[in-house]
Amino acid sequence: MRRSGHVLVGPVDLELKGDGTTVIIGPNGAGKTSLLRLMHGIGRLGRGRITWACPTEEALSRQAFVFQRPIIMRRTVIDNLAYPLRLRGNSRSASRAAAEGIAVRTGLADVLGRQALGLSGGEKQKLALARALIVNPDVLFLDEPCAALDGRATREIEEVLQQVTADGTRIIMTTHNMGQAQRLAQKVVFLLRGRVHEHGDAQSFFAAPSTPEGAAFLRGDIVE
Ligand SMILES: Nc1ncnc2c1ncn2[C@@H]1O[C@H](COP(=O)(O)OP(=O)(O)O)[C@@H](O)[C@H]1O
Ligand SMILES: [Mg+2]
DSSP, X not given: OEETTEEOSXXXXXXXXXXXXXXXXXXXXXXXXXXXXXXXXXXXXXSSOOOOSSOHHHHHHTEEEEOSSOOOOSSBHHHHHHHHHHHTTOOHHHHHHHHHXXXXXXXXXXXXXXXXXXXXXXXXXXXXXXXXXXXXXSEEEEESTTTTOOHHHHHHHHHHHHHHHHTTOEEEEEOSOHHHHHHHOSEEEEEETTEEEEEEEHHHHHHOOSSHHHHHHHHTOOOO
């Protein structure tokens, strides 16, 4: 992927099999967001291709993406939640019933009637997550979902994410928070300068990264 002549990410050759959570880590500007966007088909691929186990169009329709800064509509929480289902042609009553269900799962049941723009940062991010989950995606992408959140909201979101993978949704996410990466990841992709520097089992990566840059990054050194 290129912008104004610069390669933002790539060349990358990556296969993400299996289930659970893959966490993409790496320094600022390493290309984490760009890689996520490419995978979800919202970044322009310069060369190469991305393939899924089913035809791409179908794969993309079975994915959802939670952006670093939640996009909230000037509507009530329940209408925000119901929106993806309304878009897909579901009836108002069925969409609202599903919204109530997802609100319970994500801890938003008490705020369903509120204006979404008036929610706290943590509640807004939960809303963005719930709106992604309401379509029951096979693959859920999250870009730094807890970047601006306090400990409590972070814990609540992590609990929802654990439940989501237990229910069989594949998660591919980025985070700056190495504690979060260790709590959630089965697999780690360590990105450096737009390339995959290391990729593998999360436990082995955190116990003993196989590259000096991976080790330096985990120590908190500045890696560029
Ligand atoms: N639209 C864009 N145009 C030009 N450069 C960009 C654009 N988006 C990102 N970049 C640059 O691409 C690199 C990778 O960015 P990004 O994927 O956001 O990294 P990360 O999420 O790891 O911080 C950075 O150097 C960033 O400044
Ligand atoms: Mg980013």
